[in-house]
Amino acid sequence: MRAFVPARPTAALTVLLLLSSALTPAFADTLVLPPAPAGLGHADSAPAPAGIPAYVDTGASNQRGDACLSTLETNAGVRLLSGFLEIWTPRTPFVDADQDAPAKDGCAAVTKSDWDGLPRSATDGTMKNPAVHAANLAYVIRTTAANTPEDDLEAYLDDRRGKSVSITDGLGPLADAWRKGAQQTTTVTDMPADATSVKYDDKGNNRGVGSKDGNAVMGKAVDLVEAGSKDGSTEPAKRYYKYARPYRWSEEVRVVPQLEPAKSTKPAGDGGFPSGHTAEAWRDALVMAYLVPQRYQEMVTRAVRMGENRIRAGMHQPFDVIGGRMQATAVVAYNLNRADYAGLKAEAYQQTQSFLATDTGAAGFDGLMALAHSAPAGTDPFADRAANADFVTPRFSYGLPKISAGDAAAVVPKGAEVLLETRLPYLDAAQRRLVLKSTALPAGYPIMSDAEGWGRLNLFAAADGFAAFDGDVTVTMDAAKGGFNTADSWKNDIAGEGRLVKTGSGSLTLSGINSFSGGVIVEDGTLVAKSSRAFGTGDLYISGGRVVVADAHPAVSGNLVLRRAGGLDVALSGKDGGITVAKSVAVEGGTLRVSLAAGYTPSVGDELSLIRSDSFNGTFEAIVLEGHDTVPVYGKTGLSLRITK
Structure with a gap:
């Protein structure tokens, strides 16, 4: 020297x-x-939109069968997806598809809908933008027709397997340790040769074993994953919007043959919008990304892939997948902001990081970070960040035609910053909101331009900091x-x-x-x-x-x-x-x-x-x-x- x-x-x-x-x-x-x-001499700001009920404050209203929570104005889950009304008018403006909601607390009873679940029937809703619907359905037809055997297998597994255990492969080299600590199991590991032996239900335990059932090493993590889905059902929105599955819209939609027996025989109880599988995968993936931020973008990618697999299966359309993603993101933010979960969040994070490091022999957070990105693409399908970005970016909007101004300023929902709390811990809450604002998806796409801003959040990009x-x-x-x-x-x-x-x-x-x-x-x-x-x-x-x-x-x-x-x-x-x-x-x-x-x-x-x-x-x-x-x-x-x- x-x-x-x-x-x-x-x-x-x-x-x-x-x-x-x-x-x-x-x-x-x-x-x-x-x-x-x-x-510039000043910091930027990203205030929550004024005059709009915040999902993180009203998420508990996302209920089914309650006459007082059956309208667009009273149900947060329905209100969040109200952009769908620009392209679709449901048969009736109530959460009412297949059950009655008795009168309650001065709210009039809501009677069961006469919607039969069949597109273009006498009881169907009204299509308001045929070009967008055509593009939406065309994506499904094109995608299912191009399925490879590997696509069929992946779509089948994501349909039949527990959603939480299914998406753990997004953890890559840390997946086995997570499953061990969470005590997750599944009985769906392969696809039958034909539809005669289809497995209808995964007999495993999906999310694993929680702390109350004796899991001392990662029970709190399982508890938080469960908590992230509280009040998170997609059923109220399904029963409000009453929009059919893609294979009922067109016979050109190819359903994975082994999933044919899984198609419901009761269309009125089987609405497609929003996708429940997609929503559940996003809910669990975002909580797992919160607990294992070393694989944040990979878990987001896995959630997007679950949505794509719902289309590959022939079970859903882009509309449905977009709606499921939006609702799930809001639900997780609602739950992670709950004061009664503050202690659980901290315990679950520390427990997860500690167990994963101990089980893998990694030296703390940094060792886990290195291990999390140690496998090649041939072993870890989410190892390539550039490939992940190329996959997720077009699938936020699915390239659907824009129906409104594309230059509308981005807004950030109240409480959404919690989703980056462990990924960008050195930023304060206001700065994390600015990251979400600066990385927001473009405006103008169907459904996504909701008033609060949930549809335009791009958590993949946000994990890479300011834009x-x-x-x-x-x-x-x-x-x-x-x-x-x-x-x-x-x-x-x-x-x-x-x-x-x-x-x-x-x-x-x-x-x-x-x-x-x-x-x-x-x-x-x-x-x-x-x-x-x-x-x-x-x-x-x-x-x-x-x-x-x-x-x-x-x-x-x-x-x-x-x-x-x-x-x-x-x-x-x-x-x-x-x-x-x-x-x-x-x-x-x-x-x-x-x-x-x-x-x-x-x-x-x-x-x-x-x-x-x-x-x-x-x-x-x-x-x-x-x-x-x-x-x-x-x-x-x-x-x-x-x-x-």
């Missing part, structure tokens, strides 16, 4: 630099530092708290005019192609740049902590300022790596550490470019490159490092 403390060289000093590896610092008294980025700084953002990460507080990575492309301030002892990695213009200030901890545009289009101001530049040839579009308390790490894979700065560089001191990528070994005499700029002023207190003797070469427009040994 060689540490340099150099002054800017004159012609005579250059000779001295070539002969010496330790120089006395000599900083110019006239060095003028550009000011720190000012940003826009529409105000200034300060991120404080306390590494002592462990988990994602110690280190996390934001992979979204971040837009906006706001500024990022990184403080706290933890490490934050920026991997997106970012365009935010407010600049970056690093006060403490570590900021890692893993893309060429990680810093956005503003200034980079390092007043403390360190900035680590991975081998991505990053650019600073504004000024680069390094104060004495700060540090900079640069990884090189060749002579022309380092950082490009569009404007000026001002170095008050600090340490520059240089590392070489695996496989790259410079030769004696090579001059490695570290910083290129429009103008360069100041010097580092020390420049360090392990294993080599070097001499820094300062110039008016940059800094390089000459290898002398």
